[in-house]
Amino acid sequence: MPIDVAKALAADPRTSPISWGHKDVQLYHLGLGAGIPATDPGELRYTLESRLHVLPSFATVAGAGMAAMGGLAAPGIEIDLAAVLHGGQSVRVHRPIPVTGEATQTSTVSAVYDKGKAAVIVLRSETSDADGPLWTSDSSIFVRGEGGFGGERGPSERLEVPSREPAFTVERPIREEQALLYRLSGDFNPLHADPEFAKLAGFDKPILHGLCSYGMTLKAVVDTVLGGEVGRVTSYRTRFAGIVFPGETLRIRMWTQQGRIQVVVTAVEREDAPVLADTVVEHRA
Structure with missing residues (x-):
């Protein structure tokens, strides 16, 4: 069997330095x-080093963002990467992420689930620096054709989705070149840049990284609901429900509760086709 669940779960943690x-x-x-706008004070907090703060979703790309995905090479896992999809992502921050950092990231396979025709591998990364824990990140990796092994x-x-109207709805355009820029943070999958590769994968053109939509959505929530204060975010999770293309527009609907914001993200130009679902941002008051 390509996935030896017991072996994968028992494997030693993989530890690597990141900076x-x-x-x-x-x-x-x-x-x-x-x-x-480039001179907007709210935007300068994301772009100007003298005012910089860090979105918690940066945890997915810190240190080039590939340490967690190295879990797919863990003992007991032998799979065809062409059958792999990023199914979901969560990040829990234990304190604000510093603008400059050196840390140790420890990655494990925390679970393997049997979905029948597919398997879901949950890769967990714990990241700490000299001052203690920084964040915990879980990536749910959907592997087509690897289910049916009798697991949980x-x-x-x-x-x-709440029946009431959302408290806030915003739209965020995706620039034509945005995937080309985002991939410089570490995800060089040609699916997001090479038209020929995208066609081989069944798409008319390159698609945007799911984690880019993930980050765009958190920024919209922070700016719209949390007064631009990234330090108020304690956790953020989502399920990747569909694709979005550069040049399209994200419609981001937000429902607020005490300490919690539920979010649904769709693609405006394709009749609100789903992009992110089961999305929740937890925050401090």
């Missing part, structure tokens, strides 16, 4: 569409 600086943070924010199906995290 980042203000240029990495600025590049990431620009890849999310920050900096428009795992939790169902589907959220009902």
Whole structure:
């Protein structure tokens, strides 16, 4: 069997050093569409080193963002990467991410679920610096054709969309070149840049990185609901429900509760086709 669940779960953690600086943070924010208008004080917090703060979703790209995905090479996992989809992502921040940092990232396979025709591998990364824990990140990796091994199906995290009108609705355009800029933060998958590769994968043209939509959405929530204060975010999770193309527009609907914001993201130009679902931002008052 390509996935030996017991072996994968028992494998020793993989530990690696990571580091980042203000240029990495600025590049990431620009890849999310920050900096428009360029002189807006709210945007300068994402783009100007003297005022810089760090979106918690930066945790997905810190240190080039590939350490967690290295879990797919863990003992007990032998899969065709062409069958792999990023199914979901969560980040819990234990304190604000510093603009410049050196840290140790420890990655494990925390779970493997049997979805019948597919398997879901949950890759967990714990990141700490000299002052203690910084963040915990879980990536849910959907592997087509690898289910049916008799394992647990795992939790169902589907959220009902509230029946009431959202408290806030904003739209965020995706620039034509945005995927080309975002990939410089570490994800060089040609699916997001090479038209010929995208056609081989079944798409008319390159698609935007799911984690770019993830970051764009968190920025919209922080700017719209949390007064631009990234330090108020404690956790952020989503399920990748569909694709979006550069040149399209994200419609981001937000429902607020005490300490919690539920979000639904769709593609405006394709009759609100789903992009992100089961999305929740938890925050401090």
